[in-house]
Amino acid sequence: MSIATRLAEIEARIDAACALHGRPRSSVQLLPVSKTQPVDAIRQAYDAGYRCLGESRVQEAAAKASELAELPGLAWTMIGHLQTNKARALVDFCAQFQALDSLKLAAELDRRFSEAGRSLDVMIEVNTSGEASKFGVEPDAVVSFARELRGYDALRPVGLMTIATRTVEQDIVAGCFARLADLRERCRDALGDGFDELSMGMSGDFELAIEHGATCVRVGTAVFGPRPYPTA
Numbered sequence: 398m399s400i401a402t403r404l405a406e407i408e409a410r411i412d413a414a415c416a417l418h419g420r421p422r423s424s425v426q427l428l429p430v431s432k433t434q435p436v437d438a439i440r441q442a443y444d445a446g447y448r449c450l451g452e453s454r455v456q457e458a459a460a461k462a463s464e465l466a467e468l469p470g471l472a473w474t475m476i477g478h479l480q481t482n483k484a485r486a487l488v489d490f491c492a493q494f495q496a497l498d499s500l501k502l503a504a505e506l507d508r509r510f511s512e513a514g515r516s517l518d519v520m521i522e523v524n525t526s527g528e529a530s531k532f533g534v535e536p537d538a539v540v541s542f543a544r545e546l547r548g549y550d551a552l553r554p555v556g557l558m559t560i561a562t563r564t565v566e567q568d569i570v571a572g573c574f575a576r577l578a579d580l581r582e583r584c585r586d587a588l589g590d591g592f593d594e595l596s597m598g599m600s601g602d603f604e605l606a607i608e609h610g611a612t613c614v615r616v617g618t619a620v621f622g623p624r625p626y627p628t629a
């Protein structure tokens with residue numbers, strides 16, 4: 398099956414989930430996650446009309462961005478954990494960063510983007526699963542973390558992101574999504590507008606995420622097929 402066909406199938410499933418849960422279709426965006434996939438796969442997604450692509454690793458994303466620089470309007474969204482010493486590299490290609498999980502990293506991104514005269518859309522990654530191995534700000538700390546971000550002029554907080562517990566138990570996954578949605582309301586109550594986005598849901602759970610208010614679903618394998626090599 399072609400990538401364009403798979404994308405159309407996922408879009409149809411998003412349509413159905415939105416209809417089922419009484420949400421406007423325009424409130425949910427499909428972010429194809431192209432990490433580990435070759436640039437040819439990204440070209441196919443581009444030809445199918447997609448402009449935002451999700452990537453995890455800085456070096457890989459930067460290389461793809463320069464290789465595909467001829468494609469107008471491509472916007473790279475970084476969704477993976479970022480070490481502070483790699484923040485500078487984002488300035489050259491990154492439009493949005495969804496995995497902000499420390500104030501040290503926020504300060505460094507702010508400094509680098511300010512120097513370049515740019516701003517960066519960011520989402521706070523939240524550890525909604527409670528797993529020690531997961532990155533992300535602890536739920537209890539999210540509102541104060543969000544408040545601190547106001548001190549960084551080059552960063553534009555647009556919402557929250559999470560990776561749910563990996564389990565077949567739907568109520569556990571749903572609990573992660575519900576927690577993120579609740580935290581967004583608390584951020585809005587405390588800080589006013591600006592936390593519109595809820596990035597949650599992947600190949601195996603995006604419909605459940607839509608039920609709980611996802612505005613961005615990050616879908617990799619269901620679009621591009623199995624990854625040629627594993628990622629963290």
Ligand SMILES: *Cc1c(COP(=O)(O)O)cnc(C)c1O
Pocket residue numbers: 430432453476477560599600601615616617618619
């Ligand atoms: C890889 C990845 C995805 C996509 O996962 P699939 O299960 O392949 O859809 C989504 N979000 C993040 C943060 C990822 O690292």
